[in-house]
Structures are given as structure tokens and as C-alpha cells.
Amino acid sequence: MALKIKLVKSLIGxxxxxxxxxxxxxxxxxxxxxxxxxxxxxxxxxxHISYLVxxxxx
Numbered sequence: 001m002a003l004k005i006k007l008v009k010s011l012i013g014x015x016x017x018x019x020x021x022x023x024x025x026x027x028x029x030x031x032x033x034x035x036x037x038x039x040x041x042x043x044x045x046x047x048h049i050s051y052l053v054x055x056x057x058x
Contacts, residue, residue, distance in 0.1 A: 001038040004056040005046065007031065020027070021048050 007027040011019045025045055026034040035058065036042045046055055 002035050002058045003038050003042060003046070004032045004033060004035050006054045006056075007052060008054050009052045011052070018049050018052070018056055022052060023044050027053070 005025055007022060007030055010030055011022055011028075014055065022028070025036060025042075026032070038057065046053060
């Protein structure tokens with residue numbers, strides 16, 4: 001199973017740790033989409049920046 005993650009809000013002015021989390025998921029610009037495996041590590045990252053992203057299961 002995989003998760004499709006889209007960055008929907010800007011990273012400007014966010015905490016450094018939230019920016020780093022978004023970058024670790026491969027999200028750098030608004031509208032960027034990445035596909036990540038559905039595991040505990042990915043779920044934890046998504047929970048950390050849930051207010052910045054939209055998630056769909058594939």
C-alpha cells in the first residue's frame with residue numbers, strides 16, 4: 001500500500017523541523033506530489049505536518 005501526499009500550504013514561516021519533515025518526504029513546492037510507502041515512519045511524518053498536506057491512499 002502507498003500514500004499519495006500533496007503539499008497544499010506554503011513552508012514559508014514554518015518551524016524548521018516542519019520544513020525538514022516536508023523535505024524528507026520530497027515536498028519542496030506548493031502542489032508537489034510524492035508517493036510514499038504506508039508505514040509507521042511515514043504516518044508519523046504526515047501527523048507532524050498534517051496541516052500542510054493532503055493525503056490519499058493508493
